[in-house]
Amino acid sequence: MARTPAPPADHSAAPDDGPAHDELMDRLARAAAGYYRDLTAAAAVHGLTMTQAKMLILLRQPLPMRALAGRLGCDASNITGLVDRLEARGLVSRHLDASDRRIKRVVATEEGREAVRRVRADMRGTAEAFARLDEEGRRSLYELLGRLHPEEPA
Template identity: 45%
Template sequence: MTPSARPPDPLTFEVVELIGAVVNRYREEYEEAAGKHGLTGAQARVLRLLSIEAAPMRRIARKLHCEPSNITGIVDRLEARGLVERRPDAGDRRVKLAAVTDEGREVASQLRESLDFAREPLSDLSVEERTVLRDLLRRMLGVD
């Protein structure tokens, strides 16, 4: 058996299972919070991204790992609710950017504030422990 084909040791297996449980709980809470605002989880994720910066559909699709045509439909529905708008890109007027409206920014902020799942358990950790956890997660993801 090659080293890369070895089954994970029990500690690694437990860590992977715990990460999966955290991800599942976060998704469940995110979907619930989105639903309270009449949004799907996908719509909420797009709204969150756009609350950071306006972006073309392709960039949103890349960040969310889906097809641009899916993002177009999501943006259409968000636009119909007045949460986002399309505007020309100042650098290339052929490109349309999806941008959050003031109402969309408020909904995105309310969504962010309602996500207690991660905040509550993290508040039980010291600043040093949260720093170590952040640094380990960044290292695992290859983020500097």
């Protein structure tokens, strides 16, 4: 007996116990847009593009260039140019992977980590938004965001 596929879920109707998926997506999109506007403006003050700032933020630990491309949502061929520009400014360096010399890992330099600290310090809109939350609210937001999009392995 052939099985018929289930109809697609209707995400427009609100469930009985909370906001509908569309409402959650709209609110998440608004929050993300505010964050990226703030990041873009703060990065520009320090001579960085938003993408360069995002890359530096991702480099809390060394990452292979391919992993950076995936996390930034861009083609691997674009990463070389981005890394070249940041490397020329002394913000990142490239190192061959000890276990596989075909892989290049990108590392934020101390200057790169300092650039991230300065950019984040200038993100006043985001800081003000977080300040509107009490400690429990910040903890809950942190936990919920972690559940929405768990960290990817390097």
